[in-house]
Amino acid sequence: xxxxxxxxxxxxxxxxREPLTVLFAVALPLLVxxxxxxxxxxxxxxxxxxxxxxxxxxxxxxxxxxxxSVGLISLPVHIAGNRELGVLKRYHASGMPTWVVVGASxxxxxIIALFSAVLxxxxxxxVHNIAMPDSTSGVSAAFVVSGLAFAALGVLLGAVLxxxxxxxALGVLLxxxxxxxxxxxxxxxxLTGVMDPIGxxxxxxxxxxxxxxxxxRLDAGLSWLIVALVFVGATAAANRYFRWE
Amino acid sequence: MTSPPSVVxxxxxxxxxxxxxxxxxxxxxxxxxxIFGILGPNGAGKxxxxxxxxxxxxxxxxxxxxxxxxxxxxxxxxxxxxxSQLQESALPDRMKVWEAxxxxxxxxxxxxxxxxxxxxxGLAKKADARFGSLSGGQQQRLFVALALAxxxxxxxxxxxxxxxxxxSRRVAWELIRRIRERGTTVVLVTHLxxxxxxxxxxxxxxxxxxxxxxxxxxxxxxxxxxxVRVRFTHDGDGLSWLGDVPxxxxxxxxxxxxxxxxxxxxxxxxxAALVERGIAPVDLRQERATLEDVFLALTNEETx
Numbered sequence: 326x327x328x329x330x331x332x333x334x335x336x337x338x339x340x341x342r343e344p345l346t347v348l349f350a351v352a353l354p355l356l357v358x359x360x361x362x363x364x365x366x367x368x369x370x371x372x373x374x375x376x377x378x379x380x381x382x383x384x385x386x387x388x389x390x391x392x393x394s395v396g397l398i399s400l401p402v403h404i405a406g407n408r409e410l411g412v413l414k415r416y417h418a419s420g421m422p423t424w425v426v427v428g429a430s431x432x433x434x435x436i437i438a439l440f441s442a443v444l445x446x447x448x449x450x451x452v453h454n455i456a457m458p459d460s461t462s463g464v465s466a467a468f469v470v471s472g473l474a475f476a477a478l479g480v481l482l483g484a485v486l487x488x489x490x491x492x493x494a495l496g497v498l499l500x501x502x503x504x505x506x507x508x509x510x511x512x513x514x515x516l517t518g519v520m521d522p523i524g525x526x527x528x529x530x531x532x533x534x535x536x537x538x539x540x541x542r543l544d545a546g547l548s549w550l551i552v553a554l555v556f557v558g559a560t561a562a563a564n565r566y567f568r569w570e
Numbered sequence: 571m572t573s574p575p576s577v578v579x580x581x582x583x584x585x586x587x588x589x590x591x592x593x594x595x596x597x598x599x600x601x602x603x604x605i606f607g608i609l610g611p612n613g614a615g616k617x618x619x620x621x622x623x624x625x626x627x628x629x630x631x632x633x634x635x636x637x638x639x640x641x642x643x644x645x646x647x648x649x650x651x652x653x654s655q656l657q658e659s660a661l662p663d664r665m666k667v668w669e670a671x672x673x674x675x676x677x678x679x680x681x682x683x684x685x686x687x688x689x690x691x692g693l694a695k696k697a698d699a700r701f702g703s704l705s706g707g708q709q710q711r712l713f714v715a716l717a718l719a720x721x722x723x724x725x726x727x728x729x730x731x732x733x734x735x736x737x738s739r740r741v742a743w744e745l746i747r748r749i750r751e752r753g754t755t756v757v758l759v760t761h762l763x764x765x766x767x768x769x770x771x772x773x774x775x776x777x778x779x780x781x782x783x784x785x786x787x788x789x790x791x792x793x794x795x796x797x798v799r800v801r802f803t804h805d806g807d808g809l810s811w812l813g814d815v816p817x818x819x820x821x822x823x824x825x826x827x828x829x830x831x832x833x834x835x836x837x838x839x840x841x842a843a844l845v846e847r848g849i850a851p852v853d854l855r856q857e858r859a860t861l862e863d864v865f866l867a868l869t870n871e872e873t874x
Contacts, residue, residue: 331676335669342664411659418624418656419674419716420649569626 328422332429340433350399350437354391354445357509358383359452367453373512375543380453385464385540386509387449388442389471389532393507395438396475397482397500401492403430404483408570417569427567431476438472456541463539467549471532474552477559478528484567503529528555577602577637577724577755578623584631585618592618594779596632600724605746605756607766607773609861611869615779616759617657620726623757624654637724650678653717653725655710657732657759663702667693667712670701671719678720687715691745706733711742718749725749728759743769763862777869787861794867795859800830800837802844802851815843 365379374382407413449455458464486492507529531548538545578600585593593615600606608616621627625645639647671684688694691711731739767787775783803826812821816839818832837856
């Protein structure tokens with residue numbers, strides 16, 4: 326446990342020493358917020374956004390998006406990059422347990438995502454006066470579940486991809502597809518043809534619905550279960566494919 | 571008389587990567603408290619052998635025991651008790667020297683104080699430096715310090731002086747001797763002959779995945795060093811009689827440089843024969859065979 330704490334603290338410090346990744350994790354969600362908020366405002370239009378104001382719809386979606394961006398991009402790049410450089414081999418040869426190495430990365434990811442999400446909500450409240458979470462425990466649960474699901478996906482990507490560049494490329498691609506089709510970009514109601522079915526199978530769609538359930542009491546259907554299953558499945562696969570070198 | 575207990579025993583180790591056989595038949599044992607060398611050309615299977623012992627590689631055949639544990643079953647137990655300086659590994663560029671030592675020291679309760687290790691390895695002034703800002707030699711020394719951070723019983727050093735300048739290499743050798751004086755057994759992988767000859771109590775020479783010789787550096791030199799060599803320079807011809815001098819087996823000449831090879835008191839007989847004929851070369855000397863000669867004799871037949 327002492328080792329996990331030490332490693333997590335060290336990982337967090339290392340993260341903060343990378344100005345570009347910090348900027349990416351914190352500024353990107355804010356940028357998306359300003360663009361979409363500027364375009365759509367927070368007016369209620371019954372046809373779109375599940376019948377609520379655009380910003381009321383988007384902010385829970387962006388909180389879910391933050392867990393996706395850290396999980397799908399930062400985490401795989403970190404893990405694959407460390408394997409590529411030989412850092413993982415160095416840890417392994419010294420008897421560092423897998424759960425400490427992976428656990429510290431996931432904990433660091435959660436801290437970054439939490440900071441980024443709180444900042445996002447505070448800005449959205451100030452600028453657009455969005456609705457605050459109806460159920461704090463519901464939102465917390467949705468944050469933890471979607472955070473775990475994307476962390477598991479991120480560890481899996483980091484495990485199977487050979488290097489940081491491949492992880493970056495695939496991570497950004499997946500993140501972007503999920504952003505557009507998963508419901509954090511255009512309102513799901515305007516997706517036509519094959520786009521909507523694809524959107525429905527993205528984990529982000531269900532993470533957003535779980536988040537909106539806690540935030541706005543909008544029905545989430547099976548989304549909670551689906552996000553939890555993504556976590557279980559990706560964890561099992563990551564556990565099977567994790568390599569030190 | 572009882573011999574000290576073996577900390578490592580390897581019998582008929584075999585390791586394949588697909589159809590490529592990296593190690594076909596390697597056997598040796600390492601006794602407690604010695605500096606044991608694994609010597610061989612690049613690609614001979616040295617690193618594969620030690621990484622198998624550290625539990626970092628699967629093992630296809632043979633019996634291996636490290637500190638009484640089988641790396642196939644108890645790799646984690648072994649890694650906790652050994653130190654390893656790997657040939658190819660790294661730390662995050664932005665990790666500071668003290669942070670790395672603090673982290674690796676935390677792996678084992680009662681590990682060494684990292685401040686002592688920093689001082690030992692000449693890194694005290696670099697405690698706050700980032701890994702990425704260190705020179706190659708400083709990074710190597712940090713890796714060795716990390717290998718010692720858990721106060722191991724056995725430490726593997728794989729090409730640790732590669733990339734060091736000659737002065738730092740001498741310093742590193744002294745430090746390796748000090749590791750042993752603290753009671754830690756050292757397994758040293760190297761392709762540097764002077765390093766092996768200076769440091770190792772015993773060594774194996776590995777070539778193409780098999781052990782081709784085993785013994786102390788001096789024993790190997792006596793056995794494979796090719797006898798005695800006497801060298802001198804002489805201008806002019808007419809030394810063909812040298813081949814008939816007692817104990818001389820072979821005479822080589824390159825312009826004015828002569829090399830006389832043989833067994834036993836070659837120097838005395840050659841000197842006497844030269845003086846008898848009024849020739850007194852000022853640079854007449856006997857050259858000691860080195861481990862390098864042994865190594866070339868054992869591993870480099872194709873260039874003969």
